[in-house]
Amino acid sequence: xALDKSEVAKIAHLxxxxxxxxxxxxVSNRITDILALIDQMQSLDTEAIEPLAHxxxxxxxxxxxxxxxxxxxxxxxxxxxxxxxxxYLVPKVLE
Amino acid sequence: MEWETVIGLEVHVQLSTKSKLxxxxxxxxxxxxxxxxxxxxxxxxxxxxxxxxxxLKKAVKFGVAIGAEISKRSVFDxxxxxxxxxxxxxxxxxxxxxxxxxxxxxxxxxxxxxxxIGVTRAHMEEDAGKSLHxxxxxxxxxxxxxxxxxxLEIVSEPDLRTAKEAVAYLKKLHRIIRYLDIxxxxxxxxxxxxxxxxxxxxxxxxxxxxxxxxxxxxxxRFVEKAINHEVRRQxxxxxxxxxxxxxxxxxxxxxxxxxxxxxxxxxxDYRYFPEPDLLPIVIxxxxxxxxxxxxxxxxxxxxIRFIEQYALSDYDADVxxxxxxxxxYYEVVAQQSGDAKLAANWVxxxxxxxxxxxxxDIADCPIQPERLAVLIARxxxxxxxxxxxxAVFEAMLEETISVDEIIAAKGLKQVTDSxxxxxxxxxxxxxxxxxxxxxxxxxQQVIGFxxxxxxxxxxxxxxxxxxxxxxxxxxx
Numbered sequence: 058x059a060l061d062k063s064e065v066a067k068i069a070h071l072x073x074x075x076x077x078x079x080x081x082x083x084v085s086n087r088i089t090d091i092l093a094l095i096d097q098m099q100s101l102d103t104e105a106i107e108p109l110a111h112x113x114x115x116x117x118x119x120x121x122x123x124x125x126x127x128x129x130x131x132x133x134x135x136x137x138x139x140x141x142x143x144x145y146l147v148p149k150v151l152e
Numbered sequence: 153m154e155w156e157t158v159i160g161l162e163v164h165v166q167l168s169t170k171s172k173l174x175x176x177x178x179x180x181x182x183x184x185x186x187x188x189x190x191x192x193x194x195x196x197x198x199x200x201x202x203x204x205x206x207x208l209k210k211a212v213k214f215g216v217a218i219g220a221e222i223s224k225r226s227v228f229d230x231x232x233x234x235x236x237x238x239x240x241x242x243x244x245x246x247x248x249x250x251x252x253x254x255x256x257x258x259x260x261x262x263x264x265x266x267x268x269i270g271v272t273r274a275h276m277e278e279d280a281g282k283s284l285h286x287x288x289x290x291x292x293x294x295x296x297x298x299x300x301x302x303x304l305e306i307v308s309e310p311d312l313r314t315a316k317e318a319v320a321y322l323k324k325l326h327r328i329i330r331y332l333d334i335x336x337x338x339x340x341x342x343x344x345x346x347x348x349x350x351x352x353x354x355x356x357x358x359x360x361x362x363x364x365x366x367x368x369x370x371x372x373r374f375v376e377k378a379i380n381h382e383v384r385r386q387x388x389x390x391x392x393x394x395x396x397x398x399x400x401x402x403x404x405x406x407x408x409x410x411x412x413x414x415x416x417x418x419x420x421d422y423r424y425f426p427e428p429d430l431l432p433i434v435i436x437x438x439x440x441x442x443x444x445x446x447x448x449x450x451x452x453x454x455x456i457r458f459i460e461q462y463a464l465s466d467y468d469a470d471v472x473x474x475x476x477x478x479x480x481y482y483e484v485v486a487q488q489s490g491d492a493k494l495a496a497n498w499v500x501x502x503x504x505x506x507x508x509x510x511x512x513d514i515a516d517c518p519i520q521p522e523r524l525a526v527l528i529a530r531x532x533x534x535x536x537x538x539x540x541x542x543a544v545f546e547a548m549l550e551e552t553i554s555v556d557e558i559i560a561a562k563g564l565k566q567v568t569d570s571x572x573x574x575x576x577x578x579x580x581x582x583x584x585x586x587x588x589x590x591x592x593x594x595x596q597q598v599i600g601f602x603x604x605x606x607x608x609x610x611x612x613x614x615x616x617x618x619x620x621x622x623x624x625x626x627x628x
Contacts, residue, residue: 125176
């Protein structure tokens with residue numbers, strides 16, 4: 058299975074990555090190689106195998122339902138490019 | 153052409169935990185913007201999620217209550233999309249291995265008929281923040297207090313056939329969630345939200361038509377209106393020779409219409425993959441059994457028990473079990489007053505009327521069930537009439553003294569002394585010769601008027617049954 062440049066452009070857009078015209082060729086080749094590997098894996102019989110959700114054979118530890126975080130808004134907002142009235146400001150979402 | 157509507161609902165409820173799904177930030181409603189948004193909620197590099205045990209417990213509790221399959225191993229996935237109120241660029245959700253699998257719930261329609269509605273699954277996920285589109289010099293404001301609040305998304309099968317069924321399903325779901333106390337489930341505050349998938353097909357057709365998804369429905373009433381509107385729109389499009397486009401539409405309650413969301417607001421390719429920062433969640437039979445053992449009596453069983461134990465009508469029982477608090481209140485009144493039927497009338501009419509009028513929760517009600525029980529006991533033992541009891545009930549709102557003290561202080565005690573009643577009856581007969589004549593000529597209904605006159609003379613304090621009997625006796 059090969060991936061053409063327009064599909065690369067679509068995936069790049071979904072991931073908000075900028076891929077230039079000149080890079081697109083190489084990226085599409087590399088993804089096509091990965092897909093070839095997946096094709097090869099697809100030929101294996103995995104009928105009786107439980108899908109792997111995580112490479113480590115351990116299970117999730119749980120946290121007690123307690124509020125442990127304090128309000129650090131003023132400190133954290135110094136990291137943001139823009140804030141006002143306690144809100145983080147971002148380029149307008151709706152036109 | 154006759155059309156059939158097919159509806160499936162996706163309901164999000166905020167699980168009522170103190171802290172967020174994956175961080176120790178508070179989930180309290182109504183805080184100052186971003187005061188409950190920690191470094192994890194802001195997706196600062198290096199932060200990692202740790203699952204809240206209470207959220208898991210509440211999700212399982214819901215599953216057990218609707219008899220659903222509970223996954224002993226469930227997995228979180230990343231649902232990827234970009235929006236400013238989602239700082240990580242993905243929402244942690246559950247795609248292939250949700251915690252709660254197939255289940256069902258039974259809804260009762262107005263005509264008493266029952267329908268079993270399938271629940272496909274219920275999965276845990278995190279809520280997003282809020283975008284405020286008020287203009288900040290051409291910018292949008294982002295409040296991330298809600299980001300990471302635990303949600304349970306409950307997905308129904310496309311088993312619903314009318315907007316009314318959809319509302320009945322949603323109300324049933326609401327009742328179950330409130331009984332389990334796993335969420336506040338207040339639609340107006342967004343702690344319960346509903347999206348509806350709607351399609352139509354010619355009656356008798358087995359294939360589904362193309363569906364649209366309606367978002368932004370925030371009250372029970374709007375669920376019905378939004379679906380009915382969308383069904384009409386789809387019929388018009390098809391009957392005019394058009395085709396339905398699979399899309400997401402927003403319901404606008406002010407205009408009572410749905411409109412398509414701008415393509416920018418829709419991202420269909422979420423590129424899910426297992427969340428590498430979280431390990432699979434594994435629970436065992438003991439865990440599930442322990443939750444099952446803690447389940448409260450659920451509304452359906454409670455209703456059946458009320459009908460049997462207290463000889464209530466189906467309707468009364470349904471009203472009384474509508475909330476767990478009201479059912480508990482009723483049981484105290486029924487048991488302590490010694491008259492379950494009268495208790496049902498008082499709780500479902502007078503008390504509920506009072507609560508609705510003042511917009512009170514039953515917990516805010518100044519009349520405690522023990523006091524209402526005494527009032528009803530006084531009707532039962534003929535100390536006061538039902539009518540006088542209404543006045544005492546009003547007085548109970550103002551007075552903190554006991555019911556018996558109110559009755560004594562206001563001189564409301566019912567007259568059961570037959571000598572006094574006899575005097576009143578004699579007076580009524582003297583005052584109303586025409587009606588007495590009519591009664592004697594066989595016009596039995598007149599008795600109601602005469603009893604009314606006697607009650608008036610006694611200022612409501614005469615025992616109406618006694619008056620009635622005595623009047624009949626004297627007019628023979």
